[in-house]
Amino acid sequence: MTRSDPHGSPAQTDSDPNDISGTDEALSAIALVIGAYRRLRTIPRALAVLVLAGLVMTGIGWLRLYDPIPIVGYVGILDGRFSVLFSPPVVIYSPTNTLFSSLVGLKPQWLAWAIGLELLEVAVVVWASAYVLARLLQRPLTTAAVVRYAGLVALFQLGLGVHIEGAGLLVAIPAFLIWMFVLVRLFALPGLLIAGKSVRIALRHSWRRTTGHGWSLVVVVGLLGLMSHLAMSVPLVGPLGTALVASLHAGAVVVFLDRSGRAN
């Protein structure tokens, strides 16, 4: 039997003596990942939607290879680069990107083409990940929630990217630790936005929910980020791999919200 939290938190099940959910053990990294997998198995359409989005992203990446606009490809592990590829919203990564500097001076038709592809990528990611999160949360998807979530996706897909490479250890290590701290604290944010929370409240609740579970989430973020990097290292079809990782990411967010809400 399920009951809803009157304050708008995701649905919760009645307690069972053998049910570890709500305990620290349920919020361990392994439990979150396994829980995410099990949750996805109950809604196979969620995975299918993300894979479809991954195919579209692959197609967009392929189009960019053949248009006359400069691109930057993903530098993966085959090129000797090690990275943790993770961002707070549930995203599918593109194998090619266009730098802002390369947009300057484009003929109008090619500028429209380049911007159009960027917006299409954001739209595909927003549509797919918002749908999946809503289905896993068993919540209706509202326009306001999608708009807030789209803002988060656009922020990270088009603008905010942190690359910690090439810097000395004295700079790189503290910067990495700070960034990991931020990623962990924002882990629950996408789910809360889709659940209908305002940006301010979602940030506050994510901060509160993740308190005390930092190490588990560091492992989850690191694991998902490494898997995304390895997936993106496969030329051209990297987005399909990151779509699978994105499904695990969405599942982990939902399971975390579910169990942390019960624990609190």
Add this chain to the structure above:
Amino acid sequence: MEQGDPGGTGYAPDASPPTDGIRVRWKQPLDTTDGYGAFPPIVANGLVYSVGRELLCVTAADGTVVFRANHSTGPLALATARAYNTLTLVYPTWDGAIGLNAGGGISGGGIRTGLSRWKTSRRRGGVSIPTGIGSRELPAPVAANDTVFLADPGTGTGLMAIDASTGQIRWYRPDGQRYPALGGRPAVRDETVYAVGLAESGYDYIFGYDTETGKQTFSFSPKDVLFSVTAAPDYLVVGTDGSGLWAVNYDETRRWTYDPQELLLTHPASVAVADGVVYAGFVWGGRNWLVALDGEKGTEQWRSELSRGVIEPRVGLPAVANGVIYVPTGGDQNETQGLVAVDATDGHIRWRFSPGDRFLSISPAALVGETLYTVGNGHLYALEEQ
């Protein structure tokens, strides 16, 4: 020559630069310390681009600075980019090339953006370490329409065809093999790009490749070490180490050779071809010479002494227009070094331009309209008829 001459002939048939005397129309400071600044300026669409320890772009009319960029560049090429309103300015790096927006991008509030367009690399595991002074040893790129041809700066043994719009390498030769080891400044004529390369036989060859597909269509070997290739309208002119200057027909037959006992071809070869005459730089006996050869038979028409008393013999790339050859020459006597204007009919010297710095090179000239542009003495100069 607007945008440069892909054949490397140095001929600007539409230009009428100063012939009887010069005056400085304008000049702009350009940091050329430590040996930077030996590369000729490039002119296109009313703008002049030049390099030293920085990249400088000014208006051709009055030298107003359009932009300065902290790009420690090598020799430049300008190519059309099919997706852009402006040309792409290309220069080599130690592992590939960089393409810039020739219009300089957009600027405001002291911030410039949109200058960098693309970067391409052929790095092959590990880091390429530069060995020369600054960018002196980087190969010169050559632009033909929307493609830039460049010897691989990292390995020194390959030829790349780079799309000027995207920076993608359209083709690379040799592809997956060790030979031929191609290098030097390529030359383009009639949809074929020519480059010097070492073949597996151990001899240097001139190889020709289709500019679109990279398919090899030409090969010829004088059985000597080769320095350079220039693609004139009717033949190739090849500089060699021990057998002087060769002219090779496009059907892979030898046209003529010029190998006087008393002259040594400068290295790298300084060659220009205009109106059926080949002009080349030689050194001997502590003097720099410019020699004019009949393009049909290779017979000497005249030779002109450019400078003397040289510690470091130097004859730069000549540029030809309006019946005059403009050639940079170096030496250890200030009064004989600098940019020299030589009459094409008999080789007498019409004027000299010596900016006054005996230790730094003066660049080859760029000839556009009635103006001659050159770099020397820490400045970019625009010279006009006195």
